[in-house]
Amino acid sequence: xxxxxxxxxxxxxxxxxxxxxxxxxxxxxxxxxxxxxxxxxxxxxxxxxxxxxxxxxxxxxxxxxxxxxxxxxxxxxxxxxxxxxxxxxxxxxxxxxxxxxxxxxxxxxxxxxxxxxxxxxxxxx
Numbered sequence: 001x002x003x004x005x006x007x008x009x010x011x012x013x014x015x016x017x018x019x020x021x022x023x024x025x026x027x028x029x030x031x032x033x034x035x036x037x038x039x040x041x042x043x044x045x046x047x048x049x050x051x052x053x054x055x056x057x058x059x060x061x062x063x064x065x066x067x068x069x070x071x072x073x074x075x076x077x078x079x080x081x082x083x084x085x086x087x088x089x090x091x092x093x094x095x096x097x098x099x100x101x102x103x104x105x106x107x108x109x110x111x112x113x114x115x116x117x118x119x120x121x122x123x124x125x
Contacts, residue, residue: 026085029102030081033105035109036109037074037077039112039113047067047123051123053069055118070119081105084101
């Protein structure tokens with residue numbers, strides 16, 4: 001019986017979360033790329049021209065590049081948002097797909113934020 005209650009609770013949370021993403025899908029698909037571009041452009045103002053771009057498995061820098069290479073991630077976020085926005089535009093009951101779309105964009109923004117922090121840290125050390 002306890003297992004049934006936990007299953008019902010999970011189902012209820014899943015449905016509410018899915019409905020939230022379904023209702024606010026347009027705001028997520030517009031807001032996340034804008035946030036990504038704004039954060040990157042703001043960071044470019046303060047970063048030096050050459051920043052670390054790639055690290056090996058022991059976190060040693062093995063490639064440096066231009067700070068403008070950081071604009072690739074917001075570009076990918078914008079392209080994915082446009083693709084997902086048009087692909088799922090008129091579909092009904094795509095709650096799991098909406099959650100996966102938004103979470104993929106959130107994860108991409110988190111990776112970008114992590115890269116910006118590393119670039120910031122190594123540019124002033």
